[in-house]
Amino acid sequence: MSDDQKPYKNGFKFPEQSIRTKITEVSPNRLSTRGFNQEDLIENLSYSENVFLILRGRLPDEKEAKIFNHILVSFCDHGVTPPSTQSARLIASSGASINNAVAGGLLSFGKNHAGAIEKAMALFQESISGLNLEETDPDDENKRIALLAIEIVNRYEGESKRVPGFGHRYHDKDPRAAKLIDLAIQESAIGPHTKLALAIESILNEKKGICLNVDGANAGLLSDLGFDSDLGLGIFMIGRLPGLIAHAFEEMQEEEKFRRFCDLENIVYEGFKNKRIDDGEE
Amino acid sequence: MSDDQKPYKNGFKFPEQSIRTKITEVSPNRLSTRGFNQEDLIENLSYSENVFLILRGRLPDEKEAKIFNHILVSFCDHGVTPPSTQSARLIASSGASINNAVAGGLLSFGKNHAGAIEKAMALFQESISGLNLEETDPDDENKRIALLAIEIVNRYEGESKRVPGFGHRYHDKDPRAAKLIDLAIQESAIGPHTKLALAIESILNEKKGICLNVDGANAGLLSDLGFDSDLGLGIFMIGRLPGLIAHAFEEMQEEEKFRRFCDLENIVYEGFKNKRIDDGEE
Amino acid sequence: MSDDQKPYKNGFKFPEQSIRTKITEVSPNRLSTRGFNQEDLIENLSYSENVFLILRGRLPDEKEAKIFNHILVSFCDHGVTPPSTQSARLIASSGASINNAVAGGLLSFGKNHAGAIEKAMALFQESISGLNLEETDPDDENKRIALLAIEIVNRYEGESKRVPGFGHRYHDKDPRAAKLIDLAIQESAIGPHTKLALAIESILNEKKGICLNVDGANAGLLSDLGFDSDLGLGIFMIGRLPGLIAHAFEEMQEEEKFRRFCDLENIVYEGFKNKRIDDGEE
Amino acid sequence: MSDDQKPYKNGFKFPEQSIRTKITEVSPNRLSTRGFNQEDLIENLSYSENVFLILRGRLPDEKEAKIFNHILVSFCDHGVTPPSTQSARLIASSGASINNAVAGGLLSFGKNHAGAIEKAMALFQESISGLNLEETDPDDENKRIALLAIEIVNRYEGESKRVPGFGHRYHDKDPRAAKLIDLAIQESAIGPHTKLALAIESILNEKKGICLNVDGANAGLLSDLGFDSDLGLGIFMIGRLPGLIAHAFEEMQEEEKFRRFCDLENIVYEGFKNKRIDDGEE
Incomplete structure (x- = not known):
């Protein structure tokens, strides 16, 4: 392909050969x-x-470094309960190498698992950005965020959707979220995004007993630190990787090989039975 | 967790322990x-x-079997050009095992690569389903599909988007698409979805010289065979797997280890230079 | 880096920039x-x-095509029991895309899962190649293979190892292996590697009731077809991919989201309890 | 399957249903x-x-924490040159999600890439363990390690193999290794494994100008910290993950979509040409 055909051909753009970083x-x-x-x-x-x-x-700066460190530590592990950890252990138990086990764990992140942090970051960032808080005095800021929280909760309720970053399968009150917020208060590191998260929590808690979870708390803190919402899952993965490695290693060291999480007695076949290919010819 | 707490807790549904298939x-x-x-x-x-x-x-049935076989063969390989094949070869050259190379290749499928087939299937299926063709006579069917094609092309043009399944980076006329359509005509296996694909091609070809590609042709044929659009990528992967394996194996057998597709001379650094952490303390 | 530094530097060889295929x-x-x-x-x-x-x-040729087709079909699925299928379903249930689910399934192949086919192919190929059968008449060939089988079984027993390709977790007699061998006999496609597999089965069956499994039968047949043992896992993956896709799709369509194969009641914590970081300082 | 058949059947051990951690x-x-x-x-x-x-x-303890932190930071990034980073960028550019890009990067670790750290850890740990240094005085320890280094270098030279952890494709002197060793000296954290690494470096440097690389330095330090050699790749991955995420994110944000690292002009076809399937029949 000659240079003059590049970088466009048949409606497609061709990237340059060199890579910029x-x-x-x-x-x-x-x-x-x-x-x-x-x-x-x-x-x-x-x-x-x-x-x-x-x-x-x-x-x-010093304050940012402290908060960011708390965030990374808070993601470290949730035991054997998440599908990502179960995938990593399954793969490790089959004798695959540790990078396979970890990669398989990461592949489990999808709409229903580890998706909340980026959704919550996007929600908080779009909402706060819409308030144009730059010229607002603190009291007014708090009022406007409180009103925004009501509006958000109503909007999600109206669509019968859960607000991302709130509620937890195993915890009525996620202990990591509470500690992260306590530390951010002590360190005077609560910005508008985390204020919004807390205002939403206050409404959801009163109405339904639902609290901020680790994703929601960190979505607020990371947004206040200026992180793009498209980096939320990346930061979660950095925090969680040591846990995935510890589980894969434990499986390799301690357990019987070839784990299966379910066996014949847990599998119910509900399909067709006793069919035959009559002609016996391809 | 006791049984009475299941299957709902904190607003989450817990799946049953057994698995049905x-x-x-x-x-x-x-x-x-x-x-x-x-x-x-x-x-x-x-x-x-x-x-x-x-x-x-x-x-x-016999006709379905023939067409489905053509479809699977048509996806077999596009040489070293796709990012999936390049990923598989990169991984194989690093000494990883062949399943890693293949898995890495599959992970490359995303919005910009191998995404067109499911988008085209969804477009064809939603469009044809909207026509309610059940009670239509053949002449009328052809007319209504022709009108639908015009409407679709206009809609995509209006949004400055490409219609999925048409045009190819390397081919003005994708030889696989043309052959698949020829065979389907010979075998009287052109249904309404493939008719729609051909009607769109005829407009795009006249306007811009853009033809049906292998994804678009197969999207029509698979839709006529009754496949759910969510299976499009799966069927593509079945077709492409032998090619990925052949490339990974060739890399393992024939090539120098530790391939890099670009080296220092292709990498342009455009970031900061010569900064220093002054305090020297953490 | 100038050309004269290539392709060797610091004891490492650099591959060429172009790729040959x-x-x-x-x-x-x-x-x-x-x-x-x-x-x-x-x-x-x-x-x-x-x-x-x-x-x-x-x-x-026609006979090779028939046998190779039987081999690919025979690998198609083993239900929900293998860790690879369980990994694929776990990942699919988390809302990840179908290529992630399939890739995660492939990553489960390791020493303890799907490793037998390549080990059996290598064993059969090295053993038969050592016999130099080219100039041997058929009767003599059969005798020498029978002796070789005895030697192999004794060697593995001496090292307390299982001969790869024999025995199955769920089946005393793997129905796929028996059918594959029947068809190969009907089609006169039993070569020396499959003969060796059958000779080993006859000893193991008499001694311990252990039979040829699908990996062992196919290892013999693929070796007779001339496939390199490093392609064994690749061929298995081609055969198994449709099953993995069907399971991932079933999970996406039919099941509750966010499957976990074990939950709090199946997880036993056996580590430390109630420790404290006393100083409270980093 | 009844309980009395478990946990052994057909020579296979079945794991228990519950999971211990x-x-x-x-x-x-x-x-x-x-x-x-x-x-x-x-x-x-x-x-x-x-x-x-x-x-x-x-x-x-405080010293261990400092050294371990240095180790993790030292792995952070090597630009676009490694195949793992190139795989991650290829996958990101195809529109796949960030966890796919990262997982694809991790899958590139194999015999020829990122394998040196575990090999070096195993070498240092087996060698030092063989010395039974517990009862040795420091002078004697140094002498015995120096002799061991000579023996190791000779053994690898005799087998025409490279000692793992020494030499680097891009650096005559890996700046990270030198800094890690300096810091460990300042912090009095050089134990017998790192001493052995330095003794080997001294020989290889004199003979061939080959120096310790980042893997070799960290293999010594991690071994002195008591880490199992099977955790070497895991620790490397924790260190490298932020770099992989930064590259995937940069690709997603900054670059043209659908990167290919080579295109038609870099691909040389060396296979068969112009064959035909004559019979035209399946």
């Missing part, structure tokens, strides 16, 4: 990430500060 | 799939007839 | 695979003949 | 990991301390 510059004996020598990062940053740098392109 | 019944020394003994299937069915049975729950 | 030639409006126009393949080959062509680089 | 205890409104309330972990631990706790089952 702003993350890491590689040259012989030198690696620099987001402008910093990697030696400097290794010596001076905590892991969570380094993640903040890589994803946001700048260093966090 | 209509696909295969397993008992000691006996396997039957969709009601047929697997011995019967092994002896009497071609692979593509068997796939039809597994996915649709019934045997195909 | 013998599978499919792509040019505008033309696709040819293993030398054949894809239109020709679509019109004239069954899916299983086409798979044979793609993987082996040549067309099968 | 020592990682996290889940009960309503309470989550505790390795014995600690998750609220306590969120408030008091850095992410890397928490990873140490999850993987090792105990808290690190």
Whole structure:
């Protein structure tokens, strides 16, 4: 294909052959990430500060670093209950390597599992952005957020949908969410997105006893930290990876091989029976 | 958790512990799939007839079997050009096992790659279903489909979108689509969905020289065969798997290990430079 | 990096930038695979003949085509019992897309699951190749294979290992293996590798009631067809993919979302309890 | 299947239905990991301390925490050069979701990529364990490790193999390894495994100018911290995940869709040409 045919052909755009990046510059004996020598990062940053740098392109200040660290720790593990952890353990028990087990766990994230954090971030960010709070004084801000929360709860109720980031299969009150909010209050790190999350919780709790969950609390905090909602699942995965690895490793070390989570006695066949291909010919 | 708390808690529904299936019944020394003994299937069915049975729950008739076989063969390979094949080869060249290479290839299917078949099936099925053709005589049917095609092309043009299933990055005229349509004509297997695909092609071809591609032709044929549009990607994967395996195997056998598709000379760093963490303290 | 530094640097070999392939030639409006126009393949080959062509680089003869088709059909499904199928269903139930579910299923193949076919192919091929049967008359061939079988069984027993391809978790007698062997006998397609498989079965059956399973039967037949043992898992995956897709689709269509295969009542915590981080400081 | 048939049948052991774990205890409104309330972990631990706790089952002391944090940061990113990063970007550019891109990246880890860390850990741990250093005085320890290093280098040279953890495709001197060792010296955290790594480096550097790489340095340090060699890849993945996510996100945000790393002009077809299926019949 000659250059003049590029980059458009048959209505499709062809990407250039070279690849542009702003993350890491590689040259012989030198690696620099987001402008910093990697030696400097290794010596001076905590892991969570380094993640903040890589994803946001700048260093966090002290308060941001503390909150972001709490967020990453809070996602660490929910035992054997999530499908992602069960997938990772199933795959590990079949003798596959640990990266397969972890990858299989990550593939479980979908609409019904780990999808709430990005939905909640998008909801909080769109809603707050619509308020144009820049020139608002604090009292007025709080009132407007309270009204917005009522509007959101009513809208979701009207569509018979659950507000993302609230309620939990196993917990009436998700202990991680409560602790994250406590710490953010102590550290004066509650911004408008987290205020909105708390205002929604207050309504849902009064009406139905439903509380903020770990996804909802972190959706508020991450939005206040300025993270794009499309990074929500990525940050969750960073937080959860150590748990997935611990489960895969435990399965490899401790358990019988070839786990099945259900066996003949749990499987009910409800299909056709006793059919025959009569002609016996292909 | 006691039984009386199930299956609802905190607004979430819990699935039952047992699993119900209509696909295969397993008992000691006996396997039957969709009601047929697997011995019967092994002896009497071609692979593509068997796939039809597994996915649709019934045997195909002779004409259906022929068309479905053509469809599966037509997806077999597009050389090294697709990102899925490049991913599979990259992974194979790193020394990972062949199932990893294939899985990585499958993970490449997304909005921009292999997404057209399900979109085209959904478009054709919703459009034709809206016509209520059951009581229509053939001449009238053709006219109404022709009008529908005009309406569809106009709607997509109005939204500056491409109609899914038409046009190809590498081919002005996709040779697979043309052959599939020829064979379906010979075998009198053109139903209303494929008619609609051809009517759209005729407009797009006249206006812009854009033709039906392999996804569009198969979307028509599979819809005429009664397949749910949510099975489109699954059927494509069955067709493409042998190609992915051949590429992964070729990479493992023939090539230098540790392929990279781009190297320092193709990577352009456009980010920050020469920053320093001044305090030197965490 | 200048050209003179390539292809070796710091003891590593760098692959060339271009990629060489013998599978499919792509040019505008033309696709040819293993030398054949894809239109020709679509019109004239069954899916299983086409798979044979793609993987082996040549067309099968009529007998090879029949046997290879039986092999692919025989792998189609084992219900919900295998970890791969359970992984695929877990992932599908979480709302992930169908390619994720299938990829997760493929990642379950490891030492303890689907590993037997390649081990059996390697065992049969190395053993038969060591006999140098080219110049042997049939009677002598049978005797030497019978002796080899005894030697193999003794060797594995001596190392307290199971011979790969024999015995099955759910079946005393795997019905698929028996049917495959029957058909191969009818079609005069039993070569030395399958003879060896049968000779080993005869010993194991007499000693311990252990029979050939579907992996062992197909390992013999595929070896007689000339397939490299490194393609065993690939062929198994082609055979199994329709089953994985049917299960993922069934889960998406029929079942409650967010399946878990075990819940609080099945999980036993055996670790530490009630520890505290005393200093309360990081 | 009745209970008396379990857990053995046809020579296979069946796992129990329940699952045992020592990682996290889940009960309503309470989550505790390795014995600690998750609220306590969120408030008091850095992410890397928490990873140490999850993987090792105990808290690190202050020195261990520092070294382990350096290790995790050092793996963060190597730009667009590794196949894992290229796979993740390819998959992201096809419109797949971010967890697919990351999972595809992880699947690239194999014999030729990211395999060195576990091999180096196993080598260092087996070698040092064979020395029975418990009762040795420091001078004698250093001498015995120096002799061991010579023996190891000779053994690998004799087998024409590279010692795992030494040399780098892009760096004569891997800047990350040098910094990690400097910091470990400052923090008096060099144990026998890292001593062995340094002794091997000294020989290889003198002979061939080959230095310790990031995998080799971390293999020494992680072994001194008491990590099982089967956790090496897991720890690498935790360190690398943020980089993979940043690259996938950059691809999703910044680049043209449907990246291909090579196109028609880079693909050389070397297979058969112009064959025909003569009979025209299946």
